[in-house]
Ligand SMILES: [Zn+2]
């Protein structure tokens with residue numbers, strides 16, 4: 001790095017230059033000085049012609065020699081950090097980003113080290129996932145111990161995302177088919193199967209779908225993991241086919257029937273509720289336990305299809321309330337639980353013939369709902385149009 005304007009003072013002696021600088025910083029006018037000293041430069045660049053300032057105590061980290069800076073102009077004097085540089089390698093001091101060759105090289109080395117470390121970390125992760133898989137797959141499930149609920153969950157998951165070669169359960173997030181009505185239901189279903197070790201983390205799952213700490217898998221993203229079904233390999237294909245085309249011969253006991261039916265019905269009502277709220281621009285994050293218990297109560301007396309009627313009406317009223325009465329959206333959403341309960345109680349007390357709604361075209365029936373009502377209960381659409389029971 002050279003001072004490209006320095007030669008403009010080459011006709012002056014060192015003493016003259018010292019004097020010129022002194023007068024410059026004493027605020028004498030640039031144009032007068034330029035004229036008097038006969039310098040060929042624009043007014044604003046005068047200070048650039050001055051000899052560089054040497055910083056004896058600041059050595060270049062690469063060349064180990066003192067660094068330099070330009071002389072500050074009067075106008076910028078004292079208000080910003082001066083840029084110090086090495087004359088030999090152009091390295092800059094006091095800057096946020098130096099692009100000298102040495103710094104560039106250093107940065108590259110650092111990046112390579114980081115990349116290497118990341119690679120090592122990923123290799124470690126692959127090892128841990130594989131070891132976990134090998135360990136867990138030593139205890140495959142015996143199909144005889146599966147409950148109807150287990151079979152329903154497994155069947156729904158397999159139908160949604162089993163790979164073509166029957167080997168893997170692809171990540172739910174990558175599949176168009178709808179496993180269950182709501183996100184929460186999907187997550188619960190996967191977590192339940194995972195907890196019972198009916199499904200294992202596949203050795204080829206995406207590395208960022210799994211969280212590893214201290215040589216152990218401590219957490220995972222249920223929607224993003226590739227799983228493998230953990231069943232006896234002897235009749236693997238036959239067992240898979242049986243689970244896919246669930247054929248339950250045994251009678252489902254009425255308690256379990258009500259539990260699963262209610263679970264699916266509630267989830268379908270929530271899906272419809274969220275869809276309608278989105279239509280009216282109401283935030284769904286305010287929906288909590290109060291609304292859920294209102295829906296549970298209403299589902300004891302009316303079908304999912306009839307509850308869609310209550311939901312649609314209540315959301316419409318909440319949106320109107322918000323617009324007309326200038327209340328907050330949160331307040332509007334808070335009226336939904338009460339609205340659904342009131343509709344239900346009124347319809348009950350006055351013996352209304354509540355008109356059932358059909359499924360929303362944009363929200364088709366989920367796989368778990370299809371399997372439960374078509375294959376297990378064998379009641380088809382009645383699961384939607386009749387009261388749980
Ligand atoms: Zn240097």
Ligand SMILES: [Zn+2]
Pocket residue numbers: 090091092098099100101102103104
């Ligand atoms: Zn540098």
